[in-house]
Amino acid sequence: MADSEVIAGLDIGTDRIRVLVAEYDIRGKLVVSGWGESRSEGMRKGIVVNIEAAREAVLKAVEAAEHEAGRTVTELWTALGGASVDSLNSRGVVAVSGKNREIGEADVERVLDAARAVVIPMDRDILHVLPQEYIIDDQGGVRNPMDMIGVRLEAEVHIVTASVSAIKNIEKAIERADYKLGDVALGSLASARALLNDDEKEMGVLVIDIGASSTDFILVHGGAPRVTGSVPVGGAQASSDLSIVLNTSLDSAERIKCESGCCWDALADAEEPVIIPGVGGRPPVPVPVTELCRILQPRMEEIFRIVRKKIEKTSGNAGISAGVVLTGGGALLPGVADVASGVFNQSVRIGNPRSSVEWPEACRDSRWSTAAGLILLGDAVKSGGNNGENTAFTEESVNPLKGLMKWLGEFF
Numbered sequence: 001m002a003d004s005e006v007i008a009g010l011d012i013g014t015d016r017i018r019v020l021v022a023e024y025d026i027r028g029k030l031v032v033s034g035w036g037e038s039r040s041e042g043m044r045k046g047i048v049v050n051i052e053a054a055r056e057a058v059l060k061a062v063e064a065a066e067h068e069a070g071r072t073v074t075e076l077w078t079a080l081g082g083a084s085v086d087s088l089n090s091r092g093v094v095a096v097s098g099k100n101r102e103i104g105e106a107d108v109e110r111v112l113d114a115a116r117a118v119v120i121p122m123d124r125d126i127l128h129v130l131p132q133e134y135i136i137d138d139q140g141g142v143r144n145p146m147d148m149i150g151v152r153l154e155a156e157v158h159i160v161t162a163s164v165s166a167i168k169n170i171e172k173a174i175e176r177a178d179y180k181l182g183d184v185a186l187g188s189l190a191s192a193r194a195l196l197n198d199d200e201k202e203m204g205v206l207v208i209d210i211g212a213s214s215t216d217f218i219l220v221h222g223g224a225p226r227v228t229g230s231v232p233v234g235g236a237q238a239s240s241d242l243s244i245v246l247n248t249s250l251d252s253a254e255r256i257k258c259e260s261g262c263c264w265d266a267l268a269d270a271e272e273p274v275i276i277p278g279v280g281g282r283p284p285v286p287v288p289v290t291e292l293c294r295i296l297q298p299r300m301e302e303i304f305r306i307v308r309k310k311i312e313k314t315s316g317n318a319g320i321s322a323g324v325v326l327t328g329g330g331a332l333l334p335g336v337a338d339v340a341s342g343v344f345n346q347s348v349r350i351g352n353p354r355s356s357v358e359w360p361e362a363c364r365d366s367r368w369s370t371a372a373g374l375i376l377l378g379d380a381v382k383s384g385g386n387n388g389e390n391t392a393f394t395e396e397s398v399n400p401l402k403g404l405m406k407w408l409g410e411f412f
C-alpha cells in the first residue's frame with residue numbers, strides 16, 4: 001500500500017503530543033495501525049514557542065506511531081486550538097444566476113464567498129468556513145440548496161480564523177522533522193467529529209475539551225457548529241492550585257491529581273488519605289481526598305462558568321438539549337461530570353472516541369479525541385466525503401492557508 005494512503009493525525013497539545021496512524025484494509029475499511037505519544041516540548045498555551053524542541057517531540061511521537069504501524073508517514077493532519085483561534089458567525093447573500101433560477105454549484109460558491117468576506121486582521125487567516133444553513137427567498141433551514149429554485153440565496157456560516165504565525169510555526173516544526181503539513185483543523189471540531197452522534201448534533205450539544213493549558217469548546221446545533229471558543233485555563237491550573245495549597249512541587253501535585261484526584265465530594269473516599277511529599281526536607285503529610293476535592297472543585301467549576309458565560313453571550317443556553325460532552329485529559333478527573341452538570345444544568349457524559357473505528361486499546365479514552373477526529377476527517381476527505389456516515393466539511397470550508405484538499409460533503 002502506498003504511503004499516500006496512510007492517514008496520520010497529529011494532536012500537538014501543551015502537555016502531550018499524540019499521533020494516530022490509520023490505513024485501509026483490503027475491503028476498504030479504515031484500520032488504525034499505530035499510535036505514538038510524547039511529552040510535549042517547546043509549546044506554550046497551544047502555540048509553538050521553541051521550534052527545535054517541538055520538532056523533537058513531534059518526531060518522537062510520530063516515529064513511535066510509524067514503528068507500530070510499520071508504515072512511513074509523509075503527511076500529518078494537525079489541529080489548532082487555544083488562544084490562536086477565533087471565530088464569528090457571518091451571512092452572505094447573492095442573486096441566483098442561472099436562467100431558470102436553479103441553484104447550482106457556482107451560486108453556492110458565490111454565496112459562501114460573500115459570507116466569508118469579513119474584515120479579518122492582517123495576522124489572521126480563515127481556517128474554516130462552516131455552513132450552518134441556507135436561506136432561499138426567506139425560506140430558512142435549508143441544508144443543501146443545490147438544484148432548488150429561488151431568486152435570492154443566503155448562507156449563514158461559522159467562520160474560524162487562526163493566527164498565521166501559529167500555523168506557520170507548527171508547519172516549520174513539522175517540516176524540520178521531515179514531514180509535510182497535510183492540513184489544519186480546529187481541534188474542537190475534530191474532537192466533535194470523533195465524539196458525537198447525529199441526534200446530539202441535531203438537538204444541540206456542547207463539547208468541552210479540557211486540556212492542560214486551555215479549555216476549548218464547540219456548540220453544535222441543528223447539525224452545524226454555532227459557537228466555538230476557548231478559555232485559557234485547563235488542568236495545569238488545577239494542578240498548580242494543588243501544589244500551592246498543599247505546599248508540594250508541581251510534579252507531585254500533577255501526579256497526585258491524576259492518581260488520586262477528585263473534584264466531587266460525594267465521590268471522594270473520606271477514609272483513604274493521600275500522602276503528599278514534602279518539599280525542602282519536610283516530612284510527607286497525609287491529606288484526605290475530600291481536601292483535594294475542596295481545592296479542585298472550585299477550579300473546575302470556574303472553567304465551566306467561564307465557558308457558560310462565553311456561550312450565553314453568543315447564543316443563550318437554549319441550544320444544548322442533548323447535553324454536554326466532556327473530553328480531553330481533564331475529563332479524566334473523577335467528579336468533573338458532576339461539576340459540569342451543576343454549572344450547565346444539563347446531563348453530562350465523558351466523550352471517548354466513537355467505536356465506529358476500532359481504536360487501539362491505549363487510545364480509547366478522552367485524551368485521544370482530537371487525534372481520532374483528525375483521522376476521521378482525513379478519512380472523510382480521502383473517501384470522497386462519505387464512509388457510511390455524515391461527513392466532513394464542504395468544499396468551501398477547505399483551509400485556504402493550504403488549499404491542498406477538497407473536503408466534500410457536509411461537515412455533520
Ligand SMILES: Nc1ncnc2c1ncn2[C@@H]1O[C@H](COP(=O)(O)OP(=O)(O)OP(=O)(O)O)[C@@H](O)[C@H]1O
Nearest residue numbers: 013014015016211212213214235236258329330332
Ligand atoms: N487521570 C487524570 N486525572 C485527572 N486529570 C488528568 C488525568 N490525566 C490527564 N489529566 C490532565 O489532563 C490535562 C492534559 O490533557 P490533554 O492531554 O488533553 O492536554 P493537551 O492537549 O496536551 O493540552 P492543551 O489542549 O491545553 O494544549 C493535564 O492537565 C492533566 O493533568
Ligand SMILES: [Mg+2]
Nearest residue numbers: 013014211328
Ligand atoms: Mg488538547
